[in-house]
Amino acid sequence: MATIDKTQQDAEKLTAALAAVKYVKDGDVVGLGTGSTTTFAIKELGKRVKEGLKITAVASSIRTEELAKSLGIEILDLGSLSTIDISIDGADEFTETLDLIKGGGGALFREKIIASLSKNAIIITDASKKVKKLGAFTVPVEVIPLAYQYVFDQVTALGGKGQLRSIENKPFITDNGNLIIDADFGLIDDPAKLAFDLNQINGLLAHGLFINLTSKVIMSDGTDIIVFE
Ligand code: 5RP
Numbered sequence: 343m344a345t346i347d348k349t350q351q352d353a354e355k356l357t358a359a360l361a362a363v364k365y366v367k368d369g370d371v372v373g374l375g376t377g378s379t380t381t382f383a384i385k386e387l388g389k390r391v392k393e394g395l396k397i398t399a400v401a402s403s404i405r406t407e408e409l410a411k412s413l414g415i416e417i418l419d420l421g422s423l424s425t426i427d428i429s430i431d432g433a434d435e436f437t438e439t440l441d442l443i444k445g446g447g448g449a450l451f452r453e454k455i456i457a458s459l460s461k462n463a464i465i466i467t468d469a470s471k472k473v474k475k476l477g478a479f480t481v482p483v484e485v486i487p488l489a490y491q492y493v494f495d496q497v498t499a500l501g502g503k504g505q506l507r508s509i510e511n512k513p514f515i516t517d518n519g520n521l522i523i524d525a526d527f528g529l530i531d532d533p534a535k536l537a538f539d540l541n542q543i544n545g546l547l548a549h550g551l552f553i554n555l556t557s558k559v560i561m562s563d564g565t566d567i568i569v570f571e
Pocket residue numbers: 375376377378379380431432433434443444445446447448449450453
């Protein structure tokens with residue numbers, strides 16, 4: 343992972359966000375991700391809406407919904423849609439083959455639904471997120487509380503060292519009322535196989551491996567905008 347300072351990283355996030363927003367057209371239903379990179383894109387979309395851009399949007403988290411509404415972006419109910427024209431979201435890691443780890447912000451379940459519904463799922467990142475192999479960042483796993491120990495044990499059986507995500511010594515609770523296990527699988531040789539295996543675990547609502555869910559990754563490295571597709 344490249345080492346860069348925060349100001350540089352924020353400049354890269356902003357550059358990637360501005361490039362992604364250019365793909366949004368009048369009439370689009372836009373999926374909005376969660377996190378600091380996506381926040382740059384939402385703020386730009388808010389500006390464009392004030393200038394007359396006509397869009398509606400769906401949000402991947404309560405905080406994204408609140409931000410979007412505060413900027414005048416109309417929010418639809420995610421559960422009512424069969425398709426989304428374009429989505430813009432961040433990632434914790436990505437490879438050139440467009441495999442991702444997401445969920446650092448805990449919004450992975452709704453983010454995955456949005457990515458699944460999107461005709462054009464755009465991921466925006468700074469250069470630090472690009473990796474040869476996924477896995478330096480742990481794989482978040484959202485689990486329904488009553489299945490916690492079962493899912494934890496199944497993740498362990500797949501080779502993951504799990505840790506309950508907590509904040510200020512209290513379990514982190516997702517917008518869906520669930521828990522998150524951050525699972526360290528080491529560097530992952532076959533993310534599609536691991537994603538498949540995790541999908542078989544009952545009580546596991548979603549995991550942060552996003553395979554075949556991305557149309558393009560727009561990354562800024564501070565000098566250039568690089569598009570992987
Ligand atoms: C939230 C996510 C975010 O997109 C991911 O964690 C990247 O966040 P940031 O843009 O703040 O680095 O998956 O669940």
